[in-house]
Amino acid sequence: MEEMHEKGLSKNQVLQQLESKLKADLAYDSGKILGSMCTKAHEFAEQIYVKCLEKNLGDPGLFPATAELENEAIRLLGSLLSNTESCGHFVSGGTEANIMALWAARNLSREKQREVVIPVSAHYSLYKAADLLGLRPIKVNLNEQFQVDTTAVKEAITSETLAIVGIAGTTDLGVVDPIPELSEIAMTNELYLHVDAAFGGFVLPFFKELGLANFDFDFKLPGVSSITIDPHKMGLAPIPAGGILFRNGALMKGVSVEVSYLAGGNTEQSTIVGTRPGASAVAVWALLMHLGREGYKTIVNGCMDLARTLAEGVERMDGVSLVTKPVMNIVGIKSNRLDVDVLARKLRRKGWAISLFPKHIRVVVMPHVKLDHVHNFLKDLEKIVKEIR
Numbered sequence: 001m002e003e004m005h006e007k008g009l010s011k012n013q014v015l016q017q018l019e020s021k022l023k024a025d026l027a028y029d030s031g032k033i034l035g036s037m038c039t040k041a042h043e044f045a046e047q048i049y050v051k052c053l054e055k056n057l058g059d060p061g062l063f064p065a066t067a068e069l070e071n072e073a074i075r076l077l078g079s080l081l082s083n084t085e086s087c088g089h090f091v092s093g094g095t096e097a098n099i100m101a102l103w104a105a106r107n108l109s110r111e112k113q114r115e116v117v118i119p120v121s122a123h124y125s126l127y128k129a130a131d132l133l134g135l136r137p138i139k140v141n142l143n144e145q146f147q148v149d150t151t152a153v154k155e156a157i158t159s160e161t162l163a164i165v166g167i168a169g170t171t172d173l174g175v176v177d178p179i180p181e182l183s184e185i186a187m188t189n190e191l192y193l194h195v196d197a198a199f200g201g202f203v204l205p206f207f208k209e210l211g212l213a214n215f216d217f218d219f220k221l222p223g224v225s226s227i228t229i230d231p232h233k234m235g236l237a238p239i240p241a242g243g244i245l246f247r248n249g250a251l252m253k254g255v256s257v258e259v260s261y262l263a264g265g266n267t268e269q270s271t272i273v274g275t276r277p278g279a280s281a282v283a284v285w286a287l288l289m290h291l292g293r294e295g296y297k298t299i300v301n302g303c304m305d306l307a308r309t310l311a312e313g314v315e316r317m318d319g320v321s322l323v324t325k326p327v328m329n330i331v332g333i334k335s336n337r338l339d340v341d342v343l344a345r346k347l348r349r350k351g352w353a354i355s356l357f358p359k360h361i362r363v364v365v366m367p368h369v370k371l372d373h374v375h376n377f378l379k380d381l382e383k384i385v386k387e388i389r
């Protein structure tokens with residue numbers, strides 16, 4: 001049993017123990033992490049993060065400059081998502097952002113409206129949110145392109161519906177739901193529409209300029225009420241950095257409380273948690289300023305190129321195929337003949353950290369993934385496929 005020492009160890013002793021205990025962790029630059037939506041944080045953002053460790057956004061009166069930087073960074077993200085009027089916060093991740101969205105939607109709704117229409121492809125955080133908030137998730141199926149079936153969405157709406165969720169970059173395949181249609185449905189039925197772009201938020205805005213398929217998914221669409229966009233995924237920010245943006249301040253009002261005792265003075269707080277890392281917000285601000293649209297566009301372009309290389313390699317292989325042509329830098333690999341569970345187990349035994357969904361293996365081509373990692377993975381995949389075929 002672990003017991004706390006009476007007398008502390010020296011820093012060196014602790015560091016030695018730590019070195020050995022941390023050995024079991026994987027590192028992004030090992031080239032083996034192919035199933036994570038997080039990545040190695042940008043070095044500049046790490047530097048800024050460390051500089052701002054003591055900043056607490058839970059008491060903004062003490063740290064007004066940090067609070068203003070958070071607002072500025074939110075406005076910068078707002079401009080990326082076609083709405084400089086939007087407001088919101090940096091939170092612990094996409095999960096908390098999704099909870100915030102449904103929390104706001106519930107508090108703005110009428111008492112009997114307690115149903116949320118959610119695509120079956122939604123991230124599990126939306127079910128957590130519904131559970132926490134006493135809402136009933138109404139699951140709707142997908143069309144053949146793995147997008148939410150909008151006819152099914154319309155049919156699922158009742159007098160008890162308060163919100164619809166659409167996804168811009170599904171967790172399993174990176175697919176984008178038809179958000180323009182969802183926006184119209186939301187407007188017609190006067191419903192709250194939350195778009196989960198936790199992954200896609202830092203990818204899709206650059207597609208048009210990169211000559212890739214253009215998707216409308218953001219505040220340009222009048223029915224969109226809020227958007228989850230996570231800097232700690234494709235935004236390259238240090239963990240934790242999720243983002244929740246509301247179309248306007250009125251939507252966020254539903255979750256704000258007055259806090260009167262804080263050392264920094266009376267505060268209106270509209271987050272789930274109190275104490276919050278200012279370092280996350282400042283690091284995001286610094287990174288957005290440093291990389292600019294051009295920097296992010298280059299990163300997205302690199303990931304999309306590698307995702308294409310991977311997808312082409314899979315297509316050429318006998319025994320496995322693509323679930324669907326990748327929309328973003330997420331590649332789904334399936335097999336009609338082989339057991340994907342066995343395939344995944346063997347890949348994992350070779351050290352590949354890939355994700356396994358019920359019918360496919362998912363590779364997320366994040367910025368830490370390099371060309372030789374993709375080639376090595378394809379080689380191992382081919383070997384294993386031949387072995388078990």
Ligand SMILES: Cc1ncc(COP(=O)(O)O)c(C=O)c1O
Binds near residue numbers: 169170198
């Ligand atoms: C679409 C989507 N939304 C939300 C989340 C949750 O994000 P987090 O793990 O940062 O809470 C994820 C995580 O993969 C996701 O893919």
